[in-house]
Amino acid sequence: MPRRTGANTVEAFVTEHREWINRSLESFAVKYEPESCALPNRIGLPGIGRTFVVAYRSDTSLKTVRYRESGDTVIVYGPIRDEEQCVKALRRWLSGLARRELVPQLRRLSMQFDLPYKKTQIRAQRTCWGSRSSSGTISINLCLLFVEPRVLRYLLIHELCHGRHMNHSQRFWQLVGRLESDYRRLDKALGESWRCVPGWFGIY
Numbered sequence: 001m002p003r004r005t006g007a008n009t010v011e012a013f014v015t016e017h018r019e020w021i022n023r024s025l026e027s028f029a030v031k032y033e034p035e036s037c038a039l040p041n042r043i044g045l046p047g048i049g050r051t052f053v054v055a056y057r058s059d060t061s062l063k064t065v066r067y068r069e070s071g072d073t074v075i076v077y078g079p080i081r082d083e084e085q086c087v088k089a090l091r092r093w094l095s096g097l098a099r100r101e102l103v104p105q106l107r108r109l110s111m112q113f114d115l116p117y118k119k120t121q122i123r124a125q126r127t128c129w130g131s132r133s134s135s136g137t138i139s140i141n142l143c144l145l146f147v148e149p150r151v152l153r154y155l156l157i158h159e160l161c162h163g164r165h166m167n168h169s170q171r172f173w174q175l176v177g178r179l180e181s182d183y184r185r186l187d188k189a190l191g192e193s194w195r196c197v198p199g200w201f202g203i204y
Contacts, residue, residue, distance in 0.1 A: 039086055040200055043074070045145040047152045048101045054090070056080045065089040069097075087202055091124065091142075098122045098142035106138065106156050113179055115160040126203055129155050129190060132162040143203060147193040154186035 001010055014021065044051045050072065057077040065078035065085035076089050099122045110116055118136035124143065125131075131139045138159045144152045157179050165172035176183045197203050 038200060039083055040090075040198065043090075043198075045097075046196075047145045047147050047149060048097075049149065056086070067093045069093065087200060091201070094145060095122050095124070095142050098140065098145055102140055102142075102144065102152075102156075105153070106140065106160070109153070109156050110160055113157070113160065115163050117160065117163055124203065129193075130159045132159045132166070134166060136163065143194075143197045143201070146196040146198070147190070150182075151186055151189050151193055154180055154183060155190060158183075158187075 039054075039056070041054055042051060043054060052069075053073045055073055055075045057075060058080050059077050060079060062078040065076060065080060065082060065088070067074055067076050067089045069075075074090070074093055076086055078085070078089075080086055099120075102122070103120050106117075106120060116136075117132070117138050119138070121137060121139040122142050123139050125139070125141050129141045129144060133139075140156075140159075144155060158176060161172060161175045161179070164175055173183070180186065194203075
């Protein structure tokens with residue numbers, strides 16, 4: 001609600017739109033199945049075509065939860081009864097993995113289409129999949145690891161194109177369309193891809 005909105009205004013709005021709210025909740029429940037927030041034993045990452053097994057090992061001599069990667073296994077160790085620390089460790093691992101896997105892909109597309117940029121950041125934004133600053137820094141959401149490869153590729157192209165047009169003008173979309181003809185479908189799919197991010201990750 002807008003700031004300074006009174007409680008009576010909110011209550012009146014909810015009362016007036018109660019039927020619509022209930023229909024929307026029912027529709028949402030059908031479309032989005034309840035997501036478990038339990039710590040994962042397996043993590044699938046369609047964006048890079050890999051699946052990892054997660055092994056948890058208690059080590060009370062450590063004060064913080066740590067991780068190490070061994071092949072297709074991620075070992076999370078330390079005071080693992082602290083689930084919040086375990087999630088933070090997994091997010092640190094995913095951030096490093098995203099840097100290893102996504103940055104080279106961005107670099108290849110930059111060279112292929114002659115769309116340069118200066119720096120890359122890996123972040124875990126809650127509201128956007130990527131962004132580009134006026135100074136040429138492209139920020140990539142590590143949650144892109146959870147989306148389909150073509151959707152991931154589209155997002156990278158989208159941000160590279162902002163190097164030519166720092167807006168969403170007609171010329172911007174024309175450039176995107178020349179590099180990815182299916183951009184309309186992929187842009188819609190990207191907007192719906194938040195459902196691909198597992199509940200334990202804590203992004204929503």
